[in-house]
Amino acid sequence: MARDRNPADLVGADPGPPFEITFDGSAVTALPGQSVAAALWGAGILAWRTTRNGGRPRGAFCGIGQCYDCLATVNGEPNRRACLVPARPGDTVTTQEGHGHAGLAV
Amino acid sequence: MPGSPSEPHEPSEPYEPSEPYESAAPYEPSEPYDLAVIGAGPAGLAGAVTACELGLSVAVLDAAPQTGGQYFRHPAPGLGAARPQALHHDWSEFTALRGRFEASGVTHLPHHHVWTVRPPDGDGIWTVHALTGPDAHGGTPARVRARTILLATGAYERQLPFPGWTLPGVIGAGGAQAMLKSGLVLPGRRIVVAGSGPLLLAVASSLAAAGARVPAVVEASGYLGYARRPYALAAGPHKLLEAAVHGSALLRHRTPLRTRSAVTEAHGTDRVEAVTVSRLDRAWRPVPGTGRRIACDALAVGHGLVPQTELATGLGCATRRTPDGTHALALDALQESSVPGLWAAGETGGTGGWDLARTEGELAGIAVAARLRGLPALTRSRRARALARRRDRLRAFADVMAAAHAPGPGWTAWLPDDTDVCRCEEVTAGSIRGAAGALGARDARTVKLLTRAGMGWCQGRMCGAAVACLAAEGGRGGGRGDGAGGGAEGGTAQGTVPPSAERRPLAVPVPLGALADLPEESGRPGPPTDGPTADG
Known part of the structure; x- marks a missing residue:
């Protein structure tokens, strides 16, 4: 069984034109319809948050918006669930550090 | 507010949408x-x-x-998938x-x-x-x-923690499948699939079909439980067919299925590099000396839904x-x-x-x-x-x-005191055992008040089952693999995981501003649950 198979070939994907987002300043290629988390996984990036006590790296865990482990700072806004937020051309994604409470101010 | 049902609230100043998205359908009919x-x-x-x-x-x-x-x-349509059915039964x-x-x-x-x-x-x-x-x-x-x-x-998905389960690359089995189905991405190239339940076979065969190598599917139960209920089995031919399809796909990809085994540790520093798979006894207690290391760059894990x-x-x-x-x-x-x-x-x-x-x-x-x-x-x-x-x-x-894949009471024996159980609040098994032991907490809610376990963003969805088990054990069990206190008497009857507290007045995090914006209904201020039928 060939090992060069990939998910896009499996479903016969013919995506729209790829575009770029950045993660901590580096360019990442995303496909239209992918979430921020999917785009990062596609680039081999699995962690985009550090915990507020241990400073440990985290990324997508439940993949369906339930665990909130994949919180990222997207275009300056913290606490975005990367597994739900669609990637858009030019998005700036940065590692979310600490409590991310900036977005909770009322 | 007669005559104006289902209208959107006026957004308050701080909650303007930060980016455009397809807005909700018009709120009709009136x-x-x-x-x-x-x-x-x-x-x-x-x-x-x-x-x-x-x-x-x-x-x-x-x-x-x-x-x-x-x-x-x-x-999503933008990915232009011509054959989405390749990832689905019954498409x-x-x-x-x-x-x-x-x-x-x-x-x-x-x-x-x-x-x-x-x-x-x-x-x-x-x-x-x-x-x-x-x-x-x-x-x-x-x-x-x-x-x-x-x-x-x-x-x-239900999760039962183990050392290393918070490492990047360790993901929910259903999560791996969700990311694959929606985003056409994999978390790695060599993915161990572990936990319990029929979902694991489906996940493993999807991942393998999409090009991942799956060195092992690790199932904590046996499949003997099915055989004890032949009448109900005969009633579910479609399910059996599905299992047979997954089984043959796994064979084709040369993926071994290890039953009565569990991933008892994930190794790595900034991401998972290997897992230890141990044999389990009938109570799901790891059998000492059976640990075997399997190299991988991702682990997809879950214990039922x-x-x-x-x-x-x-x-x-x-x-x-x-x-x-x-x-x-x-x-x-x-x-x-x-x-x-x-x-x-x-x-x-x-x-x-x-x-x-x-x-x-x-x-x-x-x-x-x-x-x-x-x-x-x-x-x-x-x-x-x-x-x-x-x-x-x-x-x-x-x-x-469900009965065939019910977690055994001995699983907490693979959970050492220094492992984080609550991912959000970073609360260790030791802290929870302390609350359940010296401080006398016997349920997830009391543990939460004492330790913050379950108090974070996910509101205990990820740790709830584990916290409830540890609370029910009353702080016994050092979780050093010796099984002390993790025996059948330490869990609940029938060897199943006690329920976690599924009380969440707000099902998703809600900004206070959104609550403040709620119009008054019949003289009552907005939620949460003060309705006449709420009992808590």
Whole structure:
């Protein structure tokens, strides 16, 4: 069984034109319809948050918006669930550090 | 507020949407809907279509942009997938259901994250409150009013922690499948699949078909549990066929299935590099000296599914214990909960797969129409009786599967004191054992108050099952692999995981500003649950 198979070939994907987002300043290629988390996984990036006590790296865990482990700072806004937020051309994604409470101010 | 149902609230200043997204459908009709369905998976779609075809006005609210729920999650149109069925069983049956749904005139409200449902306030009208947007962040609050409610909120994955489970690259088994189905991505190239339940076989065969190498599928149960209930097995031929398909796919990809085994540790510093797989005894206690290391760059893990019931439990709906130790809604023969006017279908009433979900959804749709249109004969029709029989048959099979994969009480023996159990608040097993021992906590809620376990963003969805087990053990068990205190007497009866507290007044995090924006209803300030039927 060939090992060069990939998910896009499996479903016969013919995506729209790829575009770029950045993660901590580096360019990442995303496909239209992918979430921020999917785009990062596609680039081999699995962690985009550090915990507020241990400073440990985290990324997508439940993949369906339930665990909130994949919180990222997207275009300056913290606490975005990367597994739900669609990637858009030019998005700036940065590692979310600490409590991310900036977005909770009322 | 007569005459103005389901209007969007005026967004307050700090909660302007930060980016444009497809805004919610117009809130029509101006009269309340006959039925509001929460969840656009197979159960919700079937219920909505059925009710609509029987003459009801129906709205479906769902967090996702597309219908299908988790099971039929599929790539966004932009990915141009010509063969989405390559990642799905029964895809053509889903597209047929979706076609009926789209032609039916049901109002579809995607990107609606429902955070509470309020019971009728003397006027017979329920109110469903939602936050809008892809991740409910900065979206406009919305509310939808309806005469009846169908909850089809599905399930999420149960996790039993082990050392290293917070490492990047360790992901939910269902999560790996969800990311693959929707985003066409894999977390790694060499992925161990572990945990318990029939989902693991499906995940492993999807990952392998998509090009990952799956060095092992690690299942904590045996499959002997099925053999003890031949009658129910014979009733579930479709499921068996599905298992056979997955089994042959695994054979083709040369993936070994290790039963009565578990991943007892994930290794790595900034991401997973290997896992230790250990044999388990019948109580799921690791057998000393059996650990074997398997190199991998990702681990997909999960221990069955937990029905998503908090919208209903907040309303005081009765629940039942499932054979694998979760709590599901207690429903009558026509899918109605203990709170009149609120029906449920699919995993909300107990995990059972998509075929059961659509069957229950259709039956609920008929029952709602019968109630609202004053036509009780609808529920005695040949169609309704056939659906009920099918539901009973599939439910019986689901119960056999749940029992076969129920976690054993000994699993906490693989959980050392220094492992984080609550991922959000970084609370260790040792802290929880301390609260359960010296401080006397015996349930997840008390542990939460003492340790913050379950108090974070996910509100205990990820750690709830584990916290409940540790609390029930009363702090015994050092979790050093010696099994001390982790024996059958330390768990609960029948060797199953005790339920976690599924009480979440707000089903999703809600900005205080959104609460403050709620219009007063009949003189009452906004939520949470102070409704007459709430018992807590």
